[in-house]
Amino acid sequence: MPTVVVMDVSLSMTRPVSIEGSEEYQRKHLAAHGLTMLFEHMATNYKLEFTALVVFSSLWELMVPFTRDYNTLQEALSNMDDYDKTCLESALVGVCNIVQQEWGGAIPCQVVLVTDGCLGIGRGSLRHSLATHNQRSESNRFPLPFPFPSKLYIMCMANLEELQSTDSLDCLERLIDLNNGEGQIFTIDGPLCLKNVQSMFGKLIDLAYTPFHAILKCGHLTADVQVFPRPEPFVVDEEIDPIPKVINTDLEIVGFIDIADISSPPVLSRHLVLPIALNKEGDEVGTGITDDNEDENSANQIAGKIPNFCVLLHGSLKVEGMVAIVQLGPEWHGMLYSQADSKKKSNLMMSLFEPGPEPLPWLGKMAQLGPISDAKENPYGEDDNKSPFPLQPKNKRSYAQNVTVWIKPSGLQTDVQKILRNARKLPEKTQTFYKELNRLRKAALAFGFLDLLKGVADMLERECTLLPDTAHPDAAFQLTHAAQQLKLASTGTSEYAGYEHNITPLHTDFSGSSAERM
């Protein structure tokens, strides 16, 4: 979940706050202090998060494009100038553009808006934007809801009383509403000071930037892992099951499947599974990710030399070309696999399937998957040359069977010509001829298209008259028989127009005596 920090640099942010010691603080200093804390937290505990920094007043500017380099972000914080008035809408439009350009419309992003709750004046002020919200056309659509899955966190450099004294809070709440309720407003508890700003940003960190730690288990083999990005709660059905599902912190492997069998399944999200070393208190002491910090380096080096189940699992998954099926919760599964990037760096990844008893139709119900040792004979064959997958769907899809569609004339013409082609190759093509004939008959009866049956009967009779002298005598008998049967069906009487009835070839015998049954 990439983050965009949107920092208000309008003049109102330079308003002084109460004096602490000898230094005079402005609101922007408080904001920078809070963001510093956020960046420091990310640099240590959430280092794979991409963050961008946007500043805005009546104009907006992308100060730092998406990066994992928190030093750059930190530096940018100290190089901010003061500008004119707040114009939130254009900044939010800017955020839309930046995010869509970089990540497209499918990746969830977190937008951290830092402002003092002064929402600007006149055109471009938030009040003006909201007042004209209903008069928008598609071309000047209000940027909320964001055109990508999002959370909008509004960090106010003001306390609740101050915001409530005007309609600022209402306007900001309106913003969250417009974002389909995705987001939250944070205000400073008590007087504006560094300590209270810290506690406000602390709450944001707890909510949105705590790393997801879990234990990966395969029987008795276990490893502590961090799952990045954090798996987001998922609502299966907002109506009958409105409580968002969250994945277990015990990720239990239930078995293995060949990559060829699982194929490319549809997934909700993909995550890195990083082994971590935890100390006794459960704090992370190292992910093994290289860092400048010396202490951490040595801790990482030690961690690097302790055998870890993730590395073993990853190695074998990669070599064998398999995935591990992992249980994420009740009726919720995912898969673990090895993935290499373009630089040949390899990693353990986890993809989440959609919650439900049967996320991948070709595997069947997940609960019905069991160990091969329970099967009478190895379903993979003794030489590993078979597979129990894919399971066939109970009802074939229309494209996997011979469905008749005559909406376009070409569909009908093709079917008629197929019959005609086979009619000219009688008696060799007797089976195909009748198969096609019966298919057409069935469809015509279902569609109530009896004129077609009459037409095709006429055509077969004409074909009969056009048979060359060299033709096999059986051809004429079959054509006459078929035409007669179609004509009977075209009367629509239940006796001859039964849907399940099939026209069968006329029984003739040209080897011995003449066609006795004519």
Next chain:
Amino acid sequence: MKIFSESHKTVFVVDHCPYMAESCRQHVEFDMLVKNRTQGIIPLAPISKSLWTCSVESSMEYCRIMYDIFPFKKLVNFIVSDSGAHVLNSWTQEDQNLQELMAALAAVGPPNPRADPECCSILHGLVAAVETLCKITEYQHEARTLLMENAERVGNRGRIICITNAKSDSHVRMLEDCVQETIHEHNKLAANSDHLMQIQKCELVLIHTYAVGEDSLVSDRPKKELSPVLTSEVHSVRAGRHLATKLNILVQQHFDLASTTITNIPMKEEQHANTSANYDVELLHHKDAHVDFLKSGRSVLLEQPRKSGSKVISHMLSSHGGEIFLHVLSSSRSILEDPPSISEGCGGRVTDYRITDFGEFMRENRLTPFLDPRYKIDGSLEIPLERAKDQLEKHTRYWPMIISQTTIFNMQAVVPLASVIVKESLTEEDVLNCQKTIYNLVDMERKNDPLPISTVGTRGKGPKRDEQYRIMWNELETLVRAHINNSEKHQRVLECLMACRSKPPEEEERKKRGRKREDKEDKSEKAVKDYEQEKSWQDSERLKGILERGKEELAEAEIIKDSPDSPEPPNKKPLVDMDETPPVEKSKGPVSLLSLWSNRINTANSRKHQEFAGRLNSVNNRAELYQHLKEENGMETAENGKASRQ
């Protein structure tokens, strides 16, 4: 997403009154002239479909698309209306396929143009449609049962698609009024019923269809709310392909479908890849060769042109078991780019993981579907996935992750035992094989065969041969003990193991000497060699007691002192727990069953032999080594502390 949205239940009401038998007045040429035919043949006159045929064909196409994309949970109820309502199927999943519907339609047949128009009306069908919408589907029932006290969360909404030939706008209004009134009535009925549900929302889609060339007597009207429960929209459409197109648009709207056209598909399959003919397929009307290509299990990647002129791979088409899936591939930057490689993380520097063995383990723990229900002994339903988890638990009770942590898993000779001992139950043959394995190992020990003991982290040759066997036996015991509670037969394997390895050293020594004496007599030429062996063996025997005691400390000291870069074996515990009774004062935590048991065995064993001289004479559990060398040669070799490396 909502399972029980309007799309859960669709009722088709198709007019079967006499006027529907009229021609749509769109001709179809069906007798196409083929090349090389005799000249002078006049093709048969074109035919045309009736309004009925057009309506049925289009609604079948709607259902085909819906069933193909949503094989479950999207249901259709098909009703035809003339002098009464004919309900052709039910909401049950078995009734939800084209074959069933086609057969039912064939049984109904085309409308009878000579029937009395006064008796026939679409109203019968509309009333039946409302009635059927109140009926609960199996999915609704299942969800209600599952949600228990929250059963009211299960919605009941639906859509009525009515294809008719209306007389005027006021006729349409009359139809709408009728539906509204019927809903009102049936909701009252449903309120007092357990197996009916009130309709919360109904979307009425009225399609007025008429022959091409006629003037429409009904005007289009966008969706309008007639009541909080009922919305209605009116479409006035010419019959023939216009009607089919309309229903195609509607199915896309109703089920939120998108149309993707795939262009430049090579004609035929790969054997004709050289031909340049290409064709296009819109991904709602496909039943072409291209699809067969996919059905063979291949995937196709699709490219999309970008504004800049470049192309980007945007979609993937693939088939699983005859079902085609279209995947959207992300074409923007990945948030997972440049991740730390697994080799840079925890455990990334360890190089001797048992990758191949774990691969074998994964293959043994592959999953397969069990479609028929199985029952446990107590009669309860057995869940295959739980069985899979149980098996993983059993197979991992003792599973060292790296090669240098294990001896037995590096030995081919142990495989017959190791592969069966993890099983839930053993056959007599399995037990026999395990016993054979153990006897075989005893034999190897007698013959002094080398063992694949890891020398990683130790300089020189590592532990002595008999010490190697001790390590091996201990490890094997750990493995077997982890499974003794599986069955009585597992227990027997352990008994065999304990019996074979627990011989007091004195006895073994005697045996060995005796055997060697015989050897000597037989092969006198080897006498010198044998003597040397025996001597070294004696030496090692003397060291044994000391080693046994100090092994752990020594091994650890060795690793840390001598090669600081080597990894510390973290899981060495199972190896030593077995033979080293933890001193009572050291064990602070709760005592495991295993250590209780080993304690007992060790105490029992210690009574059977004399304590070694080294241990008896030790100071602070330390004994000076090679005292005899000192005595004999007066050299101080023993003091440099390298004895353990011989």
